[in-house]
Amino acid sequence: MLSDFGSILLFMIAGVLFVAIALFVSKLVRPHRPNADKLSTYECGEEPIGDARIQFNNRFYIIGLMFLIFEVEILLLFPWAMVFQDLGWYAFSAMFVFVFLIFIGFIYELGKGHLKWDLPSPAVPEYVEGVGVVERDIRTEDDEFESDGGLTFK
Amino acid sequence: MSEHVLNSIGLFVPEIILVASLCIIIVADLLLKKRTHAGGWILLASLVLCFFAFSAQSGINTSAFFAMIAVDPFSVFFKVILVISGIFIVLFSMQNKELIPYKNRIGEYYMLIAGMMLGMFLMVSSTNLLMMYLAFEMTSICSYVLVGFTKKSIRSAESSIKYIIYGSVSSGIMIYGMSLIYGMSGSLNIFEIGAALSGLESAPIFSMAVLMITAGIGFKIALVPFHFWAPDVYEGAPMAITALLAVTSKIAAVAMLIRLFRVSFTGVDATGMMAIIPEGIRWDMMLAVMAAAAMILGNLAALWQDNIKRMLAYSSIAHAGYIIMGVVVLTDQGISAVMLYAFMYLFMNLGTFYMAMLYANKFSTESIEGYKGIGYRAPFTAVALTIFLVSLTGLPPTAGFIAKLYIFGAAINAGWIWLVLVAGVMTIVSLFYYIRVARNMFLYKPEGETEPVRFDNFTTAIVLLLLTPVLVLGVYFTPVLEFIKHSLVMFGVQ
Numbered sequence: 001m002l003s004d005f006g007s008i009l010l011f012m013i014a015g016v017l018f019v020a021i022a023l024f025v026s027k028l029v030r031p032h033r034p035n036a037d038k039l040s041t042y043e044c045g046e047e048p049i050g051d052a053r054i055q056f057n058n059r060f061y062i063i064g065l066m067f068l069i070f071e072v073e074i075l076l077l078f079p080w081a082m083v084f085q086d087l088g089w090y091a092f093s094a095m096f097v098f099v100f101l102i103f104i105g106f107i108y109e110l111g112k113g114h115l116k117w118d119l120p121s122p123a124v125p126e127y128v129e130g131v132g133v134v135e136r137d138i139r140t141e142d143d144e145f146e147s148d149g150g151l152t153f154k
Numbered sequence: 155m156s157e158h159v160l161n162s163i164g165l166f167v168p169e170i171i172l173v174a175s176l177c178i179i180i181v182a183d184l185l186l187k188k189r190t191h192a193g194g195w196i197l198l199a200s201l202v203l204c205f206f207a208f209s210a211q212s213g214i215n216t217s218a219f220f221a222m223i224a225v226d227p228f229s230v231f232f233k234v235i236l237v238i239s240g241i242f243i244v245l246f247s248m249q250n251k252e253l254i255p256y257k258n259r260i261g262e263y264y265m266l267i268a269g270m271m272l273g274m275f276l277m278v279s280s281t282n283l284l285m286m287y288l289a290f291e292m293t294s295i296c297s298y299v300l301v302g303f304t305k306k307s308i309r310s311a312e313s314s315i316k317y318i319i320y321g322s323v324s325s326g327i328m329i330y331g332m333s334l335i336y337g338m339s340g341s342l343n344i345f346e347i348g349a350a351l352s353g354l355e356s357a358p359i360f361s362m363a364v365l366m367i368t369a370g371i372g373f374k375i376a377l378v379p380f381h382f383w384a385p386d387v388y389e390g391a392p393m394a395i396t397a398l399l400a401v402t403s404k405i406a407a408v409a410m411l412i413r414l415f416r417v418s419f420t421g422v423d424a425t426g427m428m429a430i431i432p433e434g435i436r437w438d439m440m441l442a443v444m445a446a447a448a449m450i451l452g453n454l455a456a457l458w459q460d461n462i463k464r465m466l467a468y469s470s471i472a473h474a475g476y477i478i479m480g481v482v483v484l485t486d487q488g489i490s491a492v493m494l495y496a497f498m499y500l501f502m503n504l505g506t507f508y509m510a511m512l513y514a515n516k517f518s519t520e521s522i523e524g525y526k527g528i529g530y531r532a533p534f535t536a537v538a539l540t541i542f543l544v545s546l547t548g549l550p551p552t553a554g555f556i557a558k559l560y561i562f563g564a565a566i567n568a569g570w571i572w573l574v575l576v577a578g579v580m581t582i583v584s585l586f587y588y589i590r591v592a593r594n595m596f597l598y599k600p601e602g603e604t605e606p607v608r609f610d611n612f613t614t615a616i617v618l619l620l621l622t623p624v625l626v627l628g629v630y631f632t633p634v635l636e637f638i639k640h641s642l643v644m645f646g647v648q
Contacts, residue, residue, distance in 0.1 A: 104177050107180070108184065111184035
């Protein structure tokens with residue numbers, strides 16, 4: 001007899017086989033006429049430019065994280081909205097606490113200026129007598145402290 | 155259902171206080187920009203409130219939130235210890251000079267400490283494998299950020315990265331072990347796991363699962379062979395956070411280990427004695443070997459250290475070994491010895507870290523060689539540090555002696571003679587490096603500046619608060635023993 005783990009193993013094997021067979025059969029049936037346009041990387045219809053592995057502004061992570069949190073909030077709010085009339089104040093207070101905690105986090109992000117989308121100031125190269133070319137950060141000390149919340153750009 | 159939740163919320167008051175204080179700290183951080191340590195005072199107030207809320211919970215022995223957490227004397231005992239150490243950590247943080255360049259972000263610092271305290275409260279009380287893992291991760295993630303809080307210091311950033319990588323690997327191993335246990339027992343509730351395992355034959359995969367879970371928890375306790383992160387992380391972290399890692403999170407992990415192993419992997423055999431389930435698994439031997447290795451490696455490696463934080467890191471590895479000795483013996487006597495040890499360890503280790511922090515602030519040295527002559531310049535604190543170190547060694551008449559005495563007694567009663575021999579020999583070894591600090595302070599004349607150093611009243615008060623229990627509990631410890639005797643009740647365990 002199969003144990004519970006045995007059926008999971010069967011499921012995994014079947015999954016691998018399914019993909020392998022589908023690919024193999026389509027290779028047999030499909031026409032094979034490659035051209036340059038077909039072989040290029042698909043990027044939403046745009047012409048692909050350069051490498052995907054570039055440095056990008058790390059404030060995208062903050063935006064991404066916040067997007068994720070509010071996405072989850074919406075996901076939870078939909079089923080809650082369906083049943084909240086049956087469950088009454090209990091469901092209301094539970095969701096209130098949840099939304100309140102996220103709200104506090106949002107206020108914090110706003111207050112710390114993580115959503116300000118001004119460009120990082122450039123480091124201007126400058127020639128100093130006897131030292132050579134130095135990159136000087138044109139921001140003042142105060143600016144640095146203001147943006148200093150996990151987001152310092154050089 | 156909502157009635158059960160309401161009852162559970164009634165039992166969850168201390169944690170709710172902490173969550174509320176977390177929110178208030180966030181808002182205060184935004185509104186009170188001028189007051190640097192506003193978050194610290196709010197956290198301090200909420201921890202004191204938590205202390206009273208926990209006192210009100212004494213004697214309650216029940217389960218809450220659909221058997222996710224247990225509110226029992228055992229968890230309340232450990233939560234009281236955690237709260238006391240949390241209060242001291244906040245007081246330390248307010249004086250820590252390493253944090254001054256980061257005063258714009260200090261609100262985040264206290265917020266993370268609040269989150270870590272919440273995680274540790276849940277760690278000691280959870281009775282479900284998933285809840286345990288979540289609480290464990292909550293503690294870990296906050297501590298990763300806290301270790302790297304002084305991010306402009308290269309040492310701090312390096313230690314934070316090391317801590318994250320090692321920590322996430324070990325917690326991954328732990329959740330794999332938990333999934334194996336779940337596969338074999340079909341439940342995540344630790345009581346149901348215990349019941350399911352008592353009927354099972356032993357199998358190699360079970361030993362693997364227990365070893366994996368021990369790897370995760372042992373990482374937090376800094377037990378050999380999962381200790382390798384400790385020296386680097388302790389050295390790089392801000393001093394208050396080092397104390398938090400060495401005392402608070404270690405004690406929380408020990409409590410979680412005891413609850414899991416006592417409830418799930420321990421049963422009662424035909425003669426009514428406590429026995430390991432399923433039969434044939436020797437996790438007690440495994441823990442004993444780890445404890446012996448921790449004592450040997452920790453104490454021997456500490457001999458060569460010059461940085462006081464690294465020395466204390468190895469000493470805390472050694473102390474993890476002593477604490478685990480009490481878990482190994484598998485009796486109530488052993489568990490009560492662990493609880494006593496945790497209580498004493500709290501004061502003596504926090505005291506040592508506080509002194510190290512004060513000296514780093516005043517003399518800007520973390521090197522033991524740099525302590526030469528401090529005994530002549532700051533006699534009061536030097537004597538206090540010596541007493542803390544003597545207590546860590548385990549010499550009478552200090553609290554450390556009583557703690558070691560009870561641990562050794564429990565181990566001898568259970569027949570672990572070789573383990574006690576190792577521990578005894580290693581205690582003598584530890585005398586060398588602890589006393590070396592005192593020797594440097596008192597037997598050398600100060601080099602360079604010689605004028606006496608004054609500390610303010612706030613500092614003196616904290617030193618006295620830490621010093622008094624270490625001295626008093628060394629001779630009069632009956633109240634603590636009584637408290638432990640009443641706290642030795644775990645929910646669902648006879």
